[in-house]
Every structure is written in structure tokens, then in C-alpha cells.
Amino acid sequence: MSLLQLKNTTIRFGGLVAVEYVDLTIEKGEILALIGPNGAGKSTIFNMVTGIYPPTEGNIYFSGEEITHLKPYQITARGIARTFQNIRLFKDLSVLDNVKIGCHNHTKSELWGALSRLPAVKKEEAEITDKALACLELTGLSKKRDELAKNLSYGEQRRLEIARALAAEPKLLLLDEPAAGMNSGEKVSLANMVREIRDMGLTIFLVEHDMKFVMGLSDRVVVLNYGRKIADGTPEEVKKNPDVITAYLGKDGV
Amino acid sequence: MDFLFNDYNARIIINIGIYIIMALGLNLITGVTGQLSLGHAAFMSIGAYTSSLLSMKLGLPFGVALLGGSLTAAFFGVLLGFPTLRLTGDYLAMATLGFAEIVRVILTNLEVTGGALGLSPIPYKTTMPLVLISVILIVFAMARIERSRFGRALLAIREDEIAAETMGINTFRYKIVAFALGSFCAGLGGSLYAHFITYINPVDFGFNKSIEILNMVVLGGMGSIPGTILGSVVLTIAPEFLRFVEQYRMLFYGALLVIMMIFRPNGLLGGVNFTDLVLKTFGLKKKKKVNGSSEKEGVK
Structure with missing residues (x-):
């Protein structure tokens, strides 16, 4: 198939x-x-x-x-995850946050999780960070993780799009x-x-x-x-x- | 501590607190999620009227009235959200503006809400400790939301809705929840307001009120919690400080807004990472603790 x-x-x-x-x-x-x-x-x-x-x-x-x-x-x-021809990053968020948002797809905690911050939520948050960092590593953007997405060069922005899509697993x-x-x-x-x-x-x-x-x-x-x-x-x-x-x-x- | 118990100051502080709560609600909708709402006062009025009716007509305890007012406002937020949150930008602004006018007209014409005369006397129940506790709880909740998967989804919607959707975010549902939470805050503020002023009428909750709250968010810095708090404080006490110019008060108030927008177009604290700023100021800035990272922090 x-x-x-x-x-x-x-x-x-x-x-x-x-x-x-x-x-x-x-x-x-x-x-x-x-x-x-x-x-x-x-x-x-x-x-x-x-x-x-x-x-x-x-x-x-x-x-x-x-x-x-x-x-x-x-x-x-x-x-299925994708990148865009006319780059569509979350411009005013950090590089790391862009990729963390990519992890949204396979994570669960919602409003209640945000408010309560139970151990399970903290654990998930740590997993999101690890996953996001691994994706940045793969695309060679680890050093840029605290920059705002809009401040990256064009080629870096394209790679960040790939990193974000990969984070969706x-x-x-x-x-x-x-x-x-x-x-x-x-x-x-x-x-x-x-x-x-x-x-x-x-x-x-x-x-x-x-x-x-x-x-x-x-x-x-x-x-x-x-x-x-x-x-x-x-x-x-x-x-x-x-x-x-x-x-x-x-x-x-x- | 004496000045806190001065009646005039106490009233101003309570007022500030109420506005902080409402402005933080609008900040979640407009600053964080990027959905421009021009009808925040409508949710304030729904909270104010519901809680007042609950305590006046049904004689329910204040706590119940407060919660009832806030939840009703949240419920109407969801109700309004369903048809309107498919709209974006200017269209959503128009729809929320229209909704606010409808609410105001209904309140003016219903018998149970006292028509144009409004409701009075509402029991005086809002105390400073209660307001302060509410503010702390709301700030705490907002700060936690900001740094969570839920909050990041809202930010993603603000930044680029199509990209957010392709990252697996059900944007419509998240917008509804943000709208409900924001409306809840407006309802809570309205309930506290009603039991503080003890008299409400529909004119209090017109378009001007919505804009006033929006000003606090914009002036402070959209999406910034400390910014919104600062904006609420500045704009609540500005009219008091400007009393010396007497009839030119609103003129100065307007000029203040214009000047702020020229010099700080992103708001007073827009684009400022508050946590970092505080840590740096006190020399406590530490290396960010990040798990599983192998690479070293480059010196910038």
C-alpha cells in the first residue's frame, strides 16, 4: 500500500x-x-x-x-507535516518556541495542565524541550535557539521550517x-x-x-x-x- | 501603610485592580491570541448585571454571585465565539463591536435590569484584600498559561494561523477557549466593579469602556503581562493625576496616549522579556537550564 x-x-x-x-x-x-x-x-x-x-x-x-x-x-x-514556499514562521517567537509549537501534534496537556502544572505536565514539557532541541541539532540551529525567528537569515529560516515540521514527528x-x-x-x-x-x-x-x-x-x-x-x-x-x-x-x- | 487606608487611595487601588483583571483578560484574547475584540465591556456588563441580580434579587452569597457573573460572561464569550471566531482581523472587530452594542441595548430595554436607570443599590461587598487576591490569582494563571503548550498554541495562532493549523493546532477551539477565559476575566472585573460602585447602568459599559481597556493592553504592550498591568495602572491613575489641569483633563489624557504610541509603538513593555530583565537587574541571570543539550552557549 x-x-x-x-x-x-x-x-x-x-x-x-x-x-x-x-x-x-x-x-x-x-x-x-x-x-x-x-x-x-x-x-x-x-x-x-x-x-x-x-x-x-x-x-x-x-x-x-x-x-x-x-x-x-x-x-x-x-x-503529515510541511514547510511553506513563502516562509511562515512564528516570527516574533524564539527559534526554540517555534519548534516547540511543532511538538503540539503529539503532546496533550491543555488549559488545566497549564494551570495546575502537575508532574506529568512538567515531564511532558521537558520532553517537548528535548525533542525541540534534537530537531534544532539536526538542522544545525542549536546555537540560534534564543533568537527571534524573524532575525534569522533566509537559509536559516528555511531550515527552521524543516525543524518545526520534524518536531511534529x-x-x-x-x-x-x-x-x-x-x-x-x-x-x-x-x-x-x-x-x-x-x-x-x-x-x-x-x-x-x-x-x-x-x-x-x-x-x-x-x-x-x-x-x-x-x-x-x-x-x-x-x-x-x-x-x-x-x-x-x-x-x-x- | 497608612495611605492604603486613606479612602481615596483605597478606591483608586481597587479600581486599578479591577482594571488589571479585565485588561489581562483582553490581553489573552488580543495580545496573546491576536484576536482583536472591541466588545470587552459587553462581557464586563454581563458579569456586572448577572452578579448584581444574583445578590440583589436572589440574595445569594457574594462568592456565588461573583462566580455566577464570571461564568455567565465566559458562557457568552463562547456563544459569541462560535459564529464570529471564523472571522479574522477587522471583521472580528466589527462583530464584537456589534455584539457589545446589542448587549447594551438589551440591558437598556429589559425590565429586570432596570432599563436605562440601571440597578441599585447593589450590596457593597468588594474589598481591597478580595481584589488583590483576585489580581494575584489571575496574574498567576496568565503567567502559567504563557509558558505552556496551551499558551504557545495561542501565540502560534497570533503569529500565523495557517502555520498553526498545519502544526496540528485546532485553531478554532483554542480561540474559543481564549475568548471564554478573557470573557471570564471581564465578567469577574464587572462583578467586582458592580459590588464596589453599588450602582450600574448600561451607559457605564459602552464602546468607550471597551476602548479604555484595549488602550491599557496596547499602551502596556500587547501580549505582555507586566506591560498590561503597567498600562492598567498608568491609565487608571492618569485621570487622577491630571485633575490639576481641570477641564483639559481628557485633552492631556489623549496627548499622553499619542506621545506613548510615538515613542513606544509596541507599548511600554512590549518586546521586553520581563523575567530576563529582573534577573539581569539583580545580577541573578543564570545560564538557561536546558535538558539534553550538548552544545555550549556561545558568547554573544
């Missing part, structure tokens, strides 16, 4: 069809990249998978369970243009970090524009154009696909 499965997924915004009858599967443990020209519907697919926009048609299954019309927090609870991690705005050195270490995360047992689904980054990192690549899937295969297969070449370079580009 595939970890994530999209069946005939379609979304229309008024008259605009952003994603049309897309079928897509992700197997456990793979790194799958979703590529395509601007406006192809890549981020929209992410938004459908994470419940921000419910699809107009079609179904989405995660570990065999239908998640099509669940709310974002319910989908996160089932094991997902099975599937969605990365929306993780390498955007990074220099080539940062991209190399990002690719290594993504492999490391995969080796921890997570499945990675990423959208990325940087072809070199995608081709070097992914096990499989899916290409989207005008909301339709035009190719699906290994990086080598996709590179040779005439439809893909047309989509990227135009008809006479070859």
Missing part, C-alpha cells in the same frame, strides 16, 4: 482549473520531487494534501485512510521549495540533511525549481504542467521525456 495516494484529484477556483485529474502515489521511504513550470499547480497539490484547500473532485488517501476533507490539524495528527514530510534562495553550498548541505531525514524513516515529498538539486536528490520525479501530470519516473527517464522538454523549453526548444 502506498503511503500517500491522490486519485483523480482536481481543484477549481471559480473558472480556473488549477489541478486537473492528477493521480499520484508516494511509496514509503522514497524521496519524490514534484516539478513543473510556474503556475503548474505544485503548491496547490501540497495545499490539498495538507487540507488547506479541499479538492473539488477526487480523493486523497494516507496510509489507506481517506483524508480528502479533513482539516489541516487532523491531517497533521495522522502524520511526521511519517511524510512535505517540503515546498526548500532550496529557494539558498546558495550552492547551502543547497548541498540541505540535500544531505534531506537524505539524513529520509534515513530516519521518513518519506519526503518535495516541490523544487532547482533541477540540479532535484535530479541529484530524488528517487522519482513527477512533472506537472498546466495542472496535469505529464511525466512520472526516475530523474533519468523524466529528463528524456519529450513532453517535459516541451513544457520547459517550448516546442522548438529541442
